[in-house]
Every structure is written in structure tokens, then in C-alpha cells.
Amino acid sequence: MVKNIHRSLVSAVIAVSLAVTACSPAEDGAVEEEKGASASALTLKDNNGEQELHPPYERVAVTDNRAFEILSDWGVHIVAAPLDLVPDTLSKDINEESVEANLGSHREPDLEALVAADPDIVVNGQRFSQYQDDLESLVDGTPVVDFTPRDGEDMAKELIRQTEAMGKIFGHEDDAKALVDDFNAALERAKKAYDPDKKIMAVNTSGGEINYIAPGKGRFYGPLFELIGMTPALEVDNASDDHEGDDISVEAIAQSNPDYILVMDRDGAIAKDEEGYTPGQKLVEDSSALKNVTAVKEGRIVTAPQDTYTNENIITYTETLNAMADAFEKN
Structure with a gap:
């Protein structure tokens, strides 16, 4: 009888110990969270240097004409864009009703409107590349990326580079590959x-x-x-x-x-x-x-x-x- 009680106590201690061991990794959970956080970080080199990005992005501002159609086709939520430059062919999806801020055109831009739109990333480029510094200062801490095809570079490679970068940033790598x-x-x-x-x-x-x-x-x-x-x-x-x-x-x-x-x-x-x-x-x-x-x-x-x-x-x-x-x- 005493032996049985002893065995039961030992088993109970072992069970508690195993349970504590299994549950204790609040540390393991933290490690997994850390891994998850670092896995979502993305470092890409754009026209202005290395950009450390942390997707997913849910509020996207776009000034680059070459990005409008791609992001629209992928269903990316565009909160700000220079509507004066959006082609009529895309106006069904990118218009006064769908975006929160109209940035005008590159000739008379309303850059301050970007602040009210509160984007979590800005896809800059082409006609708006000249405003890179202004945009960065207006949305301090928010990434402003520019993958406009560069002068003097192979156009095919530049178009591919831009498309693949958009795919990585917005989680559409398979769609980018198809393009x-x-x-x-x-x-x-x-x-x-x-x-x-x-x-x-x-x-x-x-x-x-x-x-x-x-x-x-x-x-x-x-x-x-x-x-x-x-x-x-x-x-x-x-x-x-x-x-x-x-x-x-x-x-x-x-x-x-x-x-x-x-x-x-x-x-x-x-x-x-x-x-x-x-x-x-x-x-x-x-x-x-x-x-x-x-x-x-x-x-x-x-x-x-x-x-x-x-x-x-x-x-x-x-x-x-x-x-x-x-x-x-x-x-």
C-alpha cells in the first residue's frame, strides 16, 4: 500500500514537472514570435539605397504611373494617388471615391494631402521621383520606395526588377512572376x-x-x-x-x-x-x-x-x- 502511494506521488511529481517543462517556454513562444517578426522584415535596394520594410501594408500611397495598374490588378488598397495622372482605363478602381487623398499632378502636386491619408508605405516614382525628399519629410518614418526604371540601364531588367519588388512588398510574388x-x-x-x-x-x-x-x-x-x-x-x-x-x-x-x-x-x-x-x-x-x-x-x-x-x-x-x-x- 505504501509502495503504491509512493509510486503515485512520484508519478504526480513527474507529470507536474513535464507539464511545467511543456508550458514554461513563454521563452519558446517569445523565440517563435521573434522569428516571426524577423521573417516579416524585408530588405530591398531601391533607387535611393537599401530600404528595410515590414509588410504587410494596408494603406498604400502610389505616385508612380508604372505601379498604378499592377497594384490595382492585385487589389492593393490605395489611399492616396495623383488622380490627374491616373489613366482613364484605371479610373474605375482608382478615383475620387476609392482614394482618400488626391495628390494632383507632378506639375502642381498637393503633397500635404498625403499626411491626412496616413499611408503605411509610399510607392514613389517616374514623374514624382523629383519629390522624394519632400515625401520622406512629410511622412517621417514611413517608407518611401522608388523602383522606377533607371536611365542607362537595360529596360527589360528594370521592368522586371520593379515588378518583382512590388510582388515581394505586397505579398504577390506569384502574380509578379506571371507578369x-x-x-x-x-x-x-x-x-x-x-x-x-x-x-x-x-x-x-x-x-x-x-x-x-x-x-x-x-x-x-x-x-x-x-x-x-x-x-x-x-x-x-x-x-x-x-x-x-x-x-x-x-x-x-x-x-x-x-x-x-x-x-x-x-x-x-x-x-x-x-x-x-x-x-x-x-x-x-x-x-x-x-x-x-x-x-x-x-x-x-x-x-x-x-x-x-x-x-x-x-x-x-x-x-x-x-x-x-x-x-x-x-x-
């Missing part, structure tokens, strides 16, 4: 379909005029010359990356006799509702100076999506590359 895969496939398709014996001209239609987009440095289409290996129909000294393209004579464009003309319709993005607006492709097709050009006679005119000038993201490039591939494959 990158689509872009790479479109680029490879355009490369494969293009015949280097065919001469290419890129133009920007602005103010009803047809302006030259320089291979390499010109807006939107410029980088595609090198990425695809396209043969320029015309190369001009001292060409620029001007947002309206370079002003050279339509006769000079005609004389170069391009086999394909690539059109970015700037007016289509910012002035399509104005009186007298003519779509860029129609301007090219109806130009008397261009009527005998091979590209016009053969119907080899490729127009980027109408909102391209204010929506130059990886999705827009993918759509344009596929349209170019379609044209190259037909001819």
Missing part, C-alpha cells in the same frame, strides 16, 4: 518574328503632329530597338528622350521609307476628349507625306495601347510586344 513570364515570352516572340532587314520607325503623335522617337533613348519604344535588335529607318544626331518626341520633318520620316511604323499616341492618353483630337494611327495613315511609305501602303502600323503615355508598365510593354510580334509574323 514577368508573360513579358519575357512576348519579348522573345517579337525577337523571333522580327526580320532585321526590315527598317523600323517609331513616332510619338502629340498636338496633332507626328514626331520622331529616337532608337535607344526615345520614350517607350526607344529601348525596344536594342532589346529586339531592330534596324532603325532613321537615326538623328542629338536626338532626345523628349516626352513629345523630337520635332523632325514628316518628309524626313517619309524619305527613310520604313517597313514598319510604331506609334505611341500621346494625345490618346491625355487629350482624347479634346476637340480636334485625331488618333495617332489615323494621323499616320492620312498623312499625305507618308502615303507612299512601305509601312503605310502595306498596313504595317503598330499602335501601342491608348493609355501608354501614362501607363508605361510591364503589362503595357507586354501588350505592345505581342502586337509587334503579330505584325512581324504577318509580314
